[in-house]
Amino acid sequence: MTFTTDRALRTTVAPAVPSTGRLRPLGLDEVRITGGYWAGRQRVNAAATLPHIEHWLEREGWLPNFDLAAAGTLPEGRRGREFSDSEVYKFLEAAAWQLGRDDDPALEERFRSVVARVVAAQEADGYLNTNFGRPGQGERWSDLEWGHELYCAGHLFQAAVARVRTRPDAGDGLLGVATRFADLICDVFGADGIRSVCGHAEVETALVELGRVTGEARYIEQARLFVERRGTGVLRDIEWGRSYYQDDIPVREAEVLRGHAVRANYLASGAVDVATETGDAGLLGALERQWANTVARRTYLTGGQGSHHQDEAFGDDFELPPDRAYSETCAGVASVQFSWRMLLARGGSGYADLVERTLFNVVATSPSADGTAFYYANTLHRRTPGEPADPDTVSPRAESSLRAPWFEVTCCPPNVARTLASLDSYLATASDDGVQLQQFAPARVATALTDGQEVELTVTTAYPSDGRVEVVVGRDASAPWTLSLRVPDWAAGATLTVDGETTEVAPGYAEVRRAFRAGDTVVLDLPVAPRFVRADPRIDAVRGSVAVQRGPVVQALESVDLPDGWPDVADVVVDTAVAPRDEDGRVVVRLCRRRVADAGWPYGAGAPVEAEAAVDVPLVAYHDWAERGPSTMRVWIPES
Template structure:
């Protein structure tokens, strides 16, 4: 029979309030990815490309970028020559973890030899007492553990331990595990009860120590992880850096309040999710009620107020993290790939702890959208930042100076099967629907589950069981939060009114070899709206089908997608497109477009007629894999309304220099700041240039007469490198030349206000705000307004 999931309160696309009250912890056991075989048309090609392309690229780039060279320098006990930032070691370890996972499912003697060669260099770099961090061995010997906040020693050690455990489980060898246990023992000799207080500025080692405990059976590693978690928030970093507590704000490092007092997600996004992952592991073992309460409270704040529809977190570039609730800009969304990985890891642990589908829903959302977007379809290029809108300038890169994301995606894809299944008390849980098979032991019985499906393109899932003998247990099938209509059949017969517990269909019976289950999940195209508190999405909608969020891209819809709008109720239909993007289901329908209106010298005019045009949407994860061009996830439901203001609103913007995180259009978006230090969604700046002469330029299609201008400067003293300019001026376009205007006075520099100047009227098609940067500082401008002069 068909079963209405809406009636069972599985109504949310992201989170359902009816499910907010968790039942008691269940402490499920994950089915290891080594016991899961993936054989489908969606994930199998991604894993194969990850194995044959991305992982080799990771190692090649680690050689090229100097990461491996740093190991060799440390092994030689060199005292000079270290290359790169302090956390260079961590990228090696993540790449080794990914390679070890790949080795576990696809034996490869050549890859195994390559791994062993790098492990030998790691072992040689390790000091006699177990300490291992190439930055301090080579560049700052004698200063180890002096800057836990910023210098990532514990973070690097954590990734090393995770890689070593992965290598041990994949190969059975202890050559890498011995290095990890020696390093962990050294750390335990320094930190812990009755020893030294401290914890990592970038959490991660907590997760690693728990994995080491489970691999070795040595509970002391868990206790060290517990020490790091339970002591966090004692404002250790204020003491470490001699900052008076009344002047200290540790929110960026989640060090502002004791761990159990956190009320919301805050600070650096990856650090926050890694910390909460570690806290969840500790709470699962200790059952500390205060810690459990905090985790659930912060989780609700995350998914109800701070998570992108694409399964990412962290909207702000300035801190790679959070600002305030509901701040979810699209064009300037940071949404670091590593943050989506961390969000999936945290929610996977919560799903194991509580057996509640709302956590697995977040895992699925992150994996199919935010994480998967982090790597190109050919496996050769990577996103660090994942906006939900692009003007056509944002693209994947071959590598990064901070290269945390490529190996993080690689290790996630290589171990993907580990997210799919879990075992509880007389129960087998299916969390992700992926074609292939899984082997598990349920209540003492060996069970194999063969799964056939075209998910995520289709919601039909067939499951066939093979057992070592008849056995009674619960088969729990996740009812996804995006699905409102589903049916279940066993042995071809409808399963009447199946119980739904914590978001799972519970099929309780005696199972035998050959039994089959058929799950049908209706997968219509859904129009998604955002909470009204999300200002960036006012008057907009997004499309989702199944677990996939869709976007529109210029490659399918022309370069002028900025003018497109989709009225509410617009129908979009799915269509298989085997010839693009490796084979996807696209959404097809129609949109409206209206020409831009020129308001120069006009108070009123007729509304131009709109035109209906075809519209094609593709899965978000697949964007920027074809001809470069603009992209949008959130589409307006009505024609755009120009921002109020003067001629600047009709101008195109050009910068003399633009870095990857500058948004020139922020200068004329009409959003007036409250202070110079405010961090807007879009910001025009020249960072990291300093001491140079720069400009921002306005251009108009037809000449206008202007006679004044004013600028509101950006200054992020205390957190960044932008300051008020040393001086500024204005130039106008005269034919092919740029000439200074005749200013009626000096050019003032006003702090937290408008710097304004009048000048003799000029008729022109272009105006430049020319800025001289201070010798050691960059500069930026929030808004630049232009005053039109009366024509005689």
């Protein structure tokens, strides 16, 4: 891998590249994950997940839809939901980021083949959608509430941005397709056009990124118009209310994220992009408030968001039932995007803390170990053993009780794929003063500071299995600069060792400022020992229960680990007088089996309860649950 540090000769190779902000991201050309947990996930993503997605896109007809469009035979033969085009674009984005990480001639050839089919389907005026605009189909822009035309366009734009940033001289036509469609959207939805928005936010952040990569201010202005129109009642009311697609309250006036969790986070991401590019401090302040309130009141321990199944939505404040957690994988991906943009705009370790929590406990939980099956929703309590999914059958959206190969609504697999393929760009940031390590993995970092100094770092760690993070500086500095290492909010008692001197550091950032010399070593030790976690007492559903977290990784009790004769995770309580501990690579807690006699009426004086002798039982990392067959599972365990 070659790192280029001449800022004048390159564009940052990352999904979000704001022109201003407290921090700038370090892209795939500056940061490389070299080992550890996330490198393993990325290998599986490249070798198994991307081919898996491409196979299903072809098999289910979503790629062939573009061939039908090019041939002029639609709507006959079209397959998939109204938003199926977007899955093709997300696959292209994921493939583009992967090609930015590693040269792969076979993947490059497949990428170009798919792009050629997309290019052929575009209409003369730039419009591109396989579900609207032809005889026998709905008219263009006739169903903004549910049609997803602009949503699909947004994912097309993001695929084009990824391609330009990773292969600027590709010449495959994808950027031209995107800009022609974006020009049409600006014509149709501009200040004098249709004064409405898409029911599923996404195009906002995509238009800003397209504007950033092309230098076309018109795209950013269109994104601003979409953000300003949201919440003014431009979409039809529905049974769940306009809050479902955030059209109930203007973005500037909202106090917390609400409605459909994916849409809310995508809208917030786009609004941050608009605010940073236009210098809108008021809008950015509103988003800062919404992020803080959502994290404090409407986010699961895992970082998951959304407790309503019927509308895939946030619940009210502190409405976070574990057994009814929807916690859609795509909401996790969108939350990471929102938090990351806030981090770049504002700085602050809390944003990176939530990114870490969500990556390890939502994004990493969705795909199976082999990368060919996925969770759409991520419950925190499974009451009945799941049913294995047929590896050759499409599953209903959230009804698969174990990871499934494909869904009727298949947003999650390609969303996971594009996140993992671009994950290197979420590890580190830079400022005028230095470099900040936001996430921890074995990695190489090479960048240039604003003053032209070249910085090289080698990060060695077994995190999150071990809390030791060693950073070795690779170049002499001509002037002092600051190396900052994030200390997570859970890491009370962390220490920093420099030149053999160890000091305790508080959550936030541990900073070392000096004129570094090659070979200088900084070691951050994070206390990743397992610990009990209790919830805010206003979360009614888990009152009287505890969870276990080891470092950033939430643990779960799975029925396959219970002693013989203990049938279910519902029948246990945890002895919190005995601290959880590491043993043979697992976290172990002391449990008692609880026997409760049935009564004729469950609201009397209380059914008799008997507790059997305590037994030490291993937990499993939540992101690894359900890899050993059908089971019951719970994250929150009642206290004895």
